[in-house]
Amino acid sequence: MVLVFFVLLLVNSLASAQVVELNSTGGTTATNGLHFYIENTTKIQVRRLNNTGQVYSPTAIPPSNNLDNGIFIRGNGLVYGPSHTVTTFNPTGGMYSTSSISAVTPANPATAGVQQSATSNFGIASGPQVTVVWKYTTPLDFLTAEVTLTIPAAYPVSAANPVRYYHVFDTYLGGSDSGCGVNVAGSKRIVGTYSSLGGATPCPTSTALPTSGTIVESFRERVGTFSSYCAAGWSTFFVNGAPNCSVLQSAAMSNTITTTLQDTGIGIAYDFTAPGTYTFSYDFVIGSTTVPPYDHIEIRHDGSTTQCPENFVVLACTSSTVPCPPLNIVNTGTLTGSLAFIPAATGATFTPSTFTLGSSATTATVVMQPTAASAGTYTLAATGLSSVPLNGTKCTNASGTAAQSCSFTITNTPCVTGFECLETGLPYNTPVTASNRNPLYTKLVNTGFRFDVVAIGVGGAIATGYAGSVNVELYDDSTAPACTAATALAGTTQALTFAASDSGRKTIASNLALANAYGKLRCRVRETTVTACSSDSFTVRPSAISSISSTANADNSGGSATNTPIVKAGANFSLTADTGVVGYNGTPKINPALLEWTSVPASGRATPGTGTLAGSFTTAASAASGNGASGAAFTYDEVGYFRFKAQGVYDDTFAALSSDIANGDCTNDASNTLVGGKYGCKFGNTSVSNHFGRFIPDHLSMVPVSWVEPCTGFTYMDQPLNLNVTLEGRNAANGRTFNYTGIFGKAVVSVEMENANSGVAIAPSRLTTSAASWLGGQYLFSASSFTKAASPDGPYDALAIGLATTESDGVKMFDRDMQASTTACTADTAGTSSGTCTAKTMINTKMRQGRVKLSNAYGSERLALPIPVRIEYWAGSSAGWTINTLDTACTFPSATNFANSFSFTFPAGTTAKPNNLAACETAVSVNPVRLSAPGVGNNGFADVTLNLGSASGNQCVSVGGSGSAAVTLGKPWLQFNWLGTGNTNPKARVNFGIYKKANEFIYTRENH
Template sequence: MNRIANRGSLPVSGMWRGASLFLMLLLVAGTANAVTCTSVASQDWNNRNSWSGCNNSQPPTGATVVISSGTTITADSNTNTVADITINAGGTLVGQNNRTISLSGNFTNNGTFTASNGTVALVGTAMQTISGTITFANLTLNNAAGVTISGNVTVTGAFNPGTTPLVITAGSTLTINGVVYTGPCSGVYGAGFCSAPSVASINLASPNPTAGNTAVSWTVVFSQSVTGVDITDFVLVQSGGVGGASITSVTGSGTTYTVTASTGSGTGSLGLNLVDNDTIVNASGTPLGGVGLGNGNFTGQVYTVSACSPPANIPSSVIVSCVCDNFGRTNLNPSPIFNSNWIVSSSDGLGILPYINATSTFLRLTENTNNNAKAATVPGIFPAAGNYISVEFKHYAYNGSGADGVAVTLSDYSVPATPGAFGGSLGYAQRTIAGGGGSDVSGFAGGWIGVALDEYGNYQNPTEGRVGGPGFIAESVGVRGSGSGLTGYNWIGGTATLNPIVDNRGSTTPKPGYSYQVIVDARNAAATAVAVNRDTGAGYTSLVNIPNIYTAATALGFTQAPVPNNWQISFTGSTGGSTNIHEIGGLRICAQTVLPVTGGVASGYSAIDEAYPVAAGSTVPSYQNFQTGHIYMKLPATPFKLWVAALSNTGISSGYSAASAKYAQVKLVDNTVMAGANPVCGLDSARTCNSACTGQPAVETGATQIVTFTKGGPGAALSPSFTLNSSWKNLVAVIQECTSASCNAFTSTAAACSADSLSVRPTSFASVTSAAATNTGTSGTPTLTAGSALFDLTATTTGVAGFASGYTGTPKINSASVQPASPATVAGMLAGAFSAAISGTPSSTASGTSFTYNEVGGFYLLGPDFAVPRIPGVYDDNWTATDSDPTKNDCNSGTTAAAYSNTKDVSGKYGCNFGITANTAVFGRFVPDHFDTAVLPVAGVPMPCPSGQVCPTLYNGFVYAGQAFTTQVIARNQAGFTTQNYAGGYAKAVTLSAWDALGSTVLQNPAGGTLNNPAVSAASFAAGVATTNIPTYTFATAATVPTNIYLRAVDTDNVTSLRVTNPTTTSVEGGVKVASGRIKVSNAYGSELLPLTLMATAQYYTGTGWLNSTTDSVTKLASINAGYSVGTGTSNVTVSPATKVLSLGSLTINLGAPGAAGTVILAPTIDPASPGNPPFAVGTGTIIPGTATFGVYKSKNSYIYRRESY
């Protein structure tokens, strides 16, 4: 404000003297002078006496504020936007009442700041700083220049930083609702703020092994959304014979990127590593791993690169990886297949194991000597169930006398490869004494199928203990099925003698070199197909085709074993009395999934509900279920399990634990914990887990289990039982691979989150109680007024003894379940709401303290009756929102019994909702909020208000003192509606009283009158209304000025028509004007030869005299005879109206000429049938008789009668 101050004289001289003075002062606004306001007293911020240096006011906009030692300033209202605020040591600033302290400068706390429930807002345009140790209830930032945190700052309530840049200095912390951010860091608050991003995983995204000169990809997942990811951030690691590989592209955004590379040429391995150069940053500008080169480095997964490619006859819909071994080296081991070793054995005692022959460069299985029995197993694991596999090799049998042959075996990987009987069984089938074999020799251990290239001809011959077959067929291919020990290995298919034949015994060099292909298509494991093809130079032709090995086996009278989880592939060679050299070359094995002998490495994990069924022909659910499956809602203290799978890029990693058992920890973590504006675990279809999520603890002791993937298992397993004893709104399963069964440490394999979250709800509300509404009877206390009295309700959940409930939801009330308690018959409306529940041990309680009920009596809440249908009176259908979401349907929602069921349905789902399971106790007793009274017009009473009088609005009429009038008493709730249940036992005796004005407490029984018959019995109430027609109001003196009275009703529960708030304007109390009344009959005299007329008139007293009651057309007179004796004559009487009911206050009485002189005294009475029966009577001054005199003069001329005669 600009002011003009004059402490001396302001002279006006010259031409202005003696003239009117017009003075114009131009005040030019400028910048307000900055002031420093220092507190000098412990008072309110807005109290000018709290400050010095403040120009006798509160701190103005732009002021510097100092809270000095020994003073406490309370900001009880919003402040101006000051500049700096400094709280000195010993000083205290208090923010409260949801008020806002605004400043454009720095906030420095060296004393005490008590946040209460207030807000501090930093709204400057230059960089602001918060210094010291400060706890804010609510903090708002709106400064594009930024805010620096220098100290330890905590926000316990709402934090609204907008897009204000934040800088947390080294050694400082900012704690937001329990989440601590430690400096130095900077950026805009949000997901990933003040935490360095990291690499969660670099996993293979293409089939492995792969071929040279092809494109492969890796999926790179970061813990946070990042930018700046490009080719320069990655390096390829080439080993073995791989060379020329290069990164071709990097695509993606957010947390997930794809790196694509060319595999180059040669065989070996190709890996991808990320090399941190600080160019990858999150939204806050924090580089990968934090500031510093190399601290975000990560080693990714590795491809095996093979020079072989798939054969042309692989179905186009099948994507395979291939491994090859051409044996063109000196030593058999290590093999180029996974750089691992062939497993070789011999049972012939010759001391020669399978080896690579230096001359032929092929894998030699037998020499051309007698009684060779040798085997070689491929170094690899080949997933079986759900997989397609093709085994190709070149076969050489030469330089001998034509025996016995070679078999290729696919056996169960979980069973160590041990060859079967040699000779005619070719290392696959059994031999038995009983069958004439001379000794008992078990068949191939774990053998599922054995395909033999039989030169001699006994493989298809049911001799020596072999089961089934057409007989001796030389130079043929035969197929035998599964078996164990001396049982099984049944013949299931084969060829006749082939042309060209299998061997070339006369050749001294490797011959004939035909290619053979064995295909097992177990993509539909329940209908596995087996085929054997041969290429003699013009392409593959079919030798054996078994479309469904199970139906083929059934047709032959035996049962084929189910496809195992994983294959191992072995070659066996045999000679007997006849010989050949047996060799293989050009081995190529192609399958949808191929794994090294060390087992699979999971590219991810998935957890789904135990309710998912196993896939056909498998022991675990399908891959699609693990990709998209959910975890259903659970109940406390109810054990449940989860299916957990190790996944590859194309399916369940069925070879994951092929080599040895593996273990994974599954823990359930709370996903309501927030990281910035989002839940800490950001779920997605890739099931990626950020470090903040994996670092969350399990919510309970029973929320962690170790899943065992048994050796040779299918890559998925059912967990041990979880048991959660508390309720949880949103849980996520975090899966992490352990180094051992005890899970004391984890491997480097990236953790995974379930793709779905789950909730756990209480089984019911055990009770609903009230501390205030405890009167279940029709009388006594406590009482609560209908629609106005606030009362409490508390819903208590069913819990598990010794455990915190965890439920913090908000119960709801089903209004349709509100029922009146007998003898009440009408249900009122229950208004109000529960607050969010508070978790306790073992139950949670949700209370509301502002409930109202708008009827009289008591009420209770019904339990569910789904046949009606009716849901529970108190329920929660929102706690399980993460599962009841219609896009998920992980529990049964709706209003049916299934939606509230604590028993699983056939699909394994519980109801989403819970509530009370039985009727509650009665809550009461509710009484009317107030009465309304009304004076009712009945049969013309009250009578219209006479002219000149002011009568009550209700009713605008009057009665005579002592005249009965009709009064109605209506029981009302707070909103003014009639309480229908105020009757019977809930109705109480009512007493009426008369008052001088509406809502008055000044004068009862005005004008010294008396209200007679004031009692209204309880029994007279019906549906909240009672009517009485006997009250009268009388005065102590017969002539009393007209008086307005207002009828007040009070019952024995002290319910009254006198309203509490503004009673003179809000009370509804019927009124009537009461007037002193009388009947006066006029006098008349005249000739006995003529009739006389008298008037009976109703009158009321005005205070100065009596006026005719011209509005009285209801009073009826009696005691008027039909005739009177007059002297010697008789006077006949007629009245008008003939009914003897006054008209406009009067009745005309006509006396006929008696013919004789005399008098008649007329003193009528009130007919008891007269409405209200006014108590008028002769002798009380309320009936004044009239006299008719016949035979007297009417004037001074002494004539009695005169007439003219013409």
């Protein structure tokens, strides 16, 4: 009864097992792959070639207790997994709490290249749960296990108590059952066993796979790495003890690799030390060590071509699916072959003639070049393959639907590899070089233009037979975007249809006219399979600078002397140039030679009377508006107004970005009219601008005075000064402003005088001046003398004579203090007064009223009588007339300046005095001044006059002569009002033989 019960229990157990088959019709030949049986308990049998088992026991298939393999889980000190009856082995934790396996999908029989899969789920109650997705692709020689293992959060697990995943097999090696261990280290470790070559022992290799003549059964890492492994005797996996490979032991597998031929098994383990979800995968390999077989060669193509070169993409695929899934493209080993047309296409060539696939490249590109004789429809094929696929050649027609077809059509349409745009009428050049170009010239905004489009064939030649439709458009190339990715300018796309009669060249259908400016545009041509951009770029520029404005704005007349604002010559002001054309972002320039001033002074400088405009535009125009190009540091060094002639403000660089200037694709001018098909590279204001101003001098300045004091160290009143001083309008750089003239020369000049910085003004009427006005930016001031007062005054021994100016615009003269003040006043470059500064001093001198005084002389007729002469100046009311000791050389008469008179008419009522002196009986001499002795008996007298003003009388310079007319000394400022009737020459009477009343003798001779 016991025996019967055991048998029934076993039968019921086997009857409840779940078993699936992958590739159920395979495992019989070298080309139909492996046949797998997989049970929900994870026991596996594999059949290959002879349809016999590859793992022990070879005749057993699941469900069977005779299969010594399976997946085991060690958890919390116990081992769980399928039972084992070949030995006394049983898992200490028993069978999994749950275990199942899904049906195979897709279902058998499997088509070569199609991947099948089945999913196992098993686990331990309240413990680790495992999902294994088994994947196999016919006719490959391995099964892939993709594992997900989850350890619950509360499950006891640590480094000392790991959860361990085992997979072990008792191998059979195609019938030998005895093998050698192998461990191939690398990025993907292989742990396995192989049938010994000729039964050699020790084994030939344990670190590398044998290359031929053997069967290999192994585990191969795919994702993740083995924690431990063994390739040793089959029973060591189920019995504790050396070499410590058993799934029952608490320690990890010992990584033993047998080098002794024996009945082998293989096993791997993954250790986990913490709760969580883990994924890893590996292959179970049974078969050869060469590149896995593949399903088909795949050719991807467009279905048709013209006479242009055509690219074919070739790959090897392990799946029967077309197009080949990316993960099924062969990427190992080496596979070679060639492409061909069936039937052969006359003249068609394939480059390279042999393609290579595998580890070096997963795909290969083969270029087919047809000829006109190649036209026709053909079947694509792969020939001369180094490894023949299961299902030959498959093709994907990628033109639209990705349909599976190897049919390919070659038409006799001339090849178009690209397109070129160039100016209408210019010859097409290839190849394009710096001197061999296909130009596109500079264009104007809002001005229509056209150009030609050329279809380009093989080698760059014109495809003269091309017929087809294209779209032509423009795009902004200022930032050099990729040709195919650039955004077309709105409104520029035109359809253009080529007929064969166009010979590959055609002008666009209608004019393009762009409202915006562009520094660099390119032409792009789009066809169904070809997108090409022009080799040349071009500029679309504004036609003009539309307006020029400034912080120095004024009316348009330029003639007003009162307009505001005012700007000092040489001071900074701004200029702004606008185009009003969106897209213009250039920085203009000025041409100082193109300035004019329409109100030119009568004289003082040459026409056109303009000054120098300096400065530059430093801020570019805003592309959003085309306006706002500006500079804030312009200066103008003249007075009045200036304006720009046409092209006075211009841009000559906007067309540089496209290289139009460097390439000569525009003319070197500002022409807005086509000349030889080209516009000018430049543009500017096209008419005379408004006037800018009003400019005034920065200051007035006195040219250094060149004046020689009439007498050394002093000057006499009424004495000619010959003082000539020039005032000038000056700019900030102290240059003369020539246009400070006429209505613009507004400074009123006045004289200021004072003595010894006393603060007491001296009437300017004392200074004799001549009338003057501003001419050529200069005011010529002249002063002839300092006039005597009616009564003697002075002296002014520290007389300062200065000029002051009054100017309605507030222009100041660089000035100096002439007033009594403790405040220093220095040159003020801002042209403003400070302290008590008034006038600019021209000269400082000692100004004195002077006279020459002659005194009467008395003495013997036997003696030459000296005439007392005094050169005096008025030293003030307290000192009176005082000898001018400074006049040592300024006033020195000669004898000819004196007049001698010997005949007298005495006033009525007086008694005539006897006079025995005849004319020229005595003569004048100087140094000292005296009359010669007339001799004994010649008593009498003579009057002597010094001619300072107009000459009168005769002078005798020798005795006995007849005398001659006296000449003037020419110093009338030394005359004096001797008689109360006005200034006259000084006079003295010389008496011979007569004594003064105070003397009682006229001559005394004494001997001592």
